[in-house]
Amino acid sequence: MKVLAITNQKGGVGKTTTAVNLAASLGAEGKRVLLIDMDPQGNATTGAGITKKEALPTVYQLLIGAATLEEVCWQTPFAFDVLPANRELAGAEVELVELEQREFRLKNALRTNREQYDFVLIDCPPALNMLTVNALVAADSVLIPMQCEYYALEGLSDLVETLRKVRHHLNPRLEVEGLLRTMFNPQSTLTQQVSSELESHFGDKVYRTIVPRNVRLAEAPSYGKPVLAFDKGSKGAQAYGALAREVLERLGQ
Numbered sequence: 001m002k003v004l005a006i007t008n009q010k011g012g013v014g015k016t017t018t019a020v021n022l023a024a025s026l027g028a029e030g031k032r033v034l035l036i037d038m039d040p041q042g043n044a045t046t047g048a049g050i051t052k053k054e055a056l057p058t059v060y061q062l063l064i065g066a067a068t069l070e071e072v073c074w075q076t077p078f079a080f081d082v083l084p085a086n087r088e089l090a091g092a093e094v095e096l097v098e099l100e101q102r103e104f105r106l107k108n109a110l111r112t113n114r115e116q117y118d119f120v121l122i123d124c125p126p127a128l129n130m131l132t133v134n135a136l137v138a139a140d141s142v143l144i145p146m147q148c149e150y151y152a153l154e155g156l157s158d159l160v161e162t163l164r165k166v167r168h169h170l171n172p173r174l175e176v177e178g179l180l181r182t183m184f185n186p187q188s189t190l191t192q193q194v195s196s197e198l199e200s201h202f203g204d205k206v207y208r209t210i211v212p213r214n215v216r217l218a219e220a221p222s223y224g225k226p227v228l229a230f231d232k233g234s235k236g237a238q239a240y241g242a243l244a245r246e247v248l249e250r251l252g253q
Contacts, residue, residue: 002251003110003120004177005139009162010155011126014145014182017217018243019123020047021236022143024226025244027079031118034073036106037085038135039125045084048076049224055084060092063105063134069113078226081117089131096130103130103170107138128162136166141177145211148181148194176202178250180243182211209243211236 006019016039023035036059037044042052055074061067062083074082096102110120122135136142142163146152160176167174179202185191199206211217217236220227227237 001110001114001117001120002141003122003139005122005124005135005142006145007122007124007132007135007142007159008144008146008155009126009128009159010146010152013147013152014180014211015126016043016047016123017221018143018145018180018182018211018240019044019121020221021217021226021228021240022243022247023048023080023119023121024078024228025240026119026121026247028228028241029244029248031248032116033080034083034113034117034120035080036083036120036122036135038089038106038122038131039085040087040090040131041125042085042087042089043221044123045082045086046224047221047226048074048078048080048082048084050074050076050082050084051224052084052086055086058088059083059085060089062109063092064095064099065105069109078229093130096134103133103137106134110138133166133170136163136174137171139171139174141175143177143180145180145182146198147183148188148191148198150190150194153194153197176205178247179206180209180211181206183213184210185213207243207246209239209246211239211243214239 023033026033057067057072062072072083124132124135212235214236216231216234217227220230
């Protein structure tokens with residue numbers, strides 16, 4: 001089982017889009033995939049076709065020990081399972097502080113189901129809080145979606161520093177799996193410059209796959225579907241299909 005945290009402290013970079021669509025694309029490649037929504041906004045939950053009202057119990061109950069993974073798990077029609085989230089999860093922040101092994105709650109909850117999945121993808125909130133720390137402690141590695149714009153590089157250095165601290169104190173095996181360029185506009189000179197800078201700094205950690213700006217990709221969540229189920233022929237669906245194959249290729253699968 002490979003556990004990937006999809007994270008970036010900057011919001012609006014395509015984290016949830018990547019989590020939902022990579023889950024669907026890995027599922028389409030025949031892999032058994034679990035998507036964990038660790039963001040109280042619950043966007044990955046609705047993007048997978050589950051309304052936040054019906055999503056009970058949620059990952060919140062799992063973290064505080066009030067439900068098991070089986071009780072929280074939802075099967076979707078898109079070849080992956082989901083541990084859903086809603087606003088309730090925001091309360092976990094406060095409650096986790098007082099619980100034993102607060103940083104390890106998610107990792108311990110996943111222990112029981114190691115054989116059931118090939119991939120676990122965790123959609124992290126756009127902040128460094130106890131929920132993100134739980135995701136980073138449970139993960140083998142992180143996938144970082146980012147836009148190629150000036151502020152993205154600043155945010156990236158903060159994130160790398162955060163990962164260094166988590167590795168030092170809580171999860172020595174945590175590494176960067178890869179950097180994914182999202183919402184890519186090839187016409188922009190700045191985009192090209194930032195993209196080149198990423199490649200020179202991070203080398204082969206930068207995925208070859210680039211996710212373009214794509215209307216169908218932006219529309220799919222409002223229908224509660226990954227783009228693969230919404231418009232299989234779209235550039236967005238093709239990009240995430242290519243990303244899934246690149247992820248598998250890197251892992252020798």
